[in-house]
Amino acid sequence: MQQTSSQTIEAKTRRAVLASGVGLGAWVVLGTSAFAASDDLAAAISSYAGGAAVREGKVKFEIAELVDNGNVVPITVTVDSPMTADNYVRAIAVFNEKNPQRDVVKFTLGARAGKASVTTRIRLATTQKLVAVAQLSDGSFWSHTVDVIVTLVACIEGEA
């Protein structure tokens, strides 16, 4: 009886040690990759804007906060603009933080669009941050950042 209980304690301890070790490892890896990814994201946006300042506002990025299926995620990006010949949205782009590639899609619009709104479906590899950036006809850049939680991720590594 005494022996059994001590074995149990030993097993528990071993498990706990293993679990904490694995946990620590995962945290370290995630920590580094998240840091690098955010840097990448900022770099991708600044290269799209050609170094110009990107301000928050005017853009509305609609996406479900909790994504069930990362393979098909509907998104809508709408920009607050009168869409007249001298004040319109020139381009809209979407960037992500943690997919293998920062670019998602880049749209080019014109004054003839009448309404600055685009809808599409994208893939998300994991829970992450997404940024929509719009360029107006006066050359200014505006953005909207959203955080999404992805429960079923788009397959990058295939079925194990």
Place this chain on the structure above:
Amino acid sequence: MARTLINIPPTAKRGEIIEIRATIGHPMETGFRPGDDGKILPRNIIQRFSCRYNGELIFSAEMFSAMSANPYIAFYTTAQNTGTLALTWEGDGGFAQTENVTLTVTG
């Protein structure tokens, strides 16, 4: 020829804002995914979508691997004259397809 599904109103009043919705059947293979043999499957995506209204480019999109399979894009344009809307998809492996839709503008 890939299957397409295009939704454009057949008629519109001059100056009316119309929505154009288009889907094309395409796997959009990312180029990041290994196949059954463990080797990375080569990328096969549509890289560019464009829409011309009576020859004038009114909308275009540059797509990357993060676009879903069977890419769907919806956008708006202002009805001006009766004519043709030409939707073109171009991608890897020389993929190119154009679909024409007639829009009748009244008023």
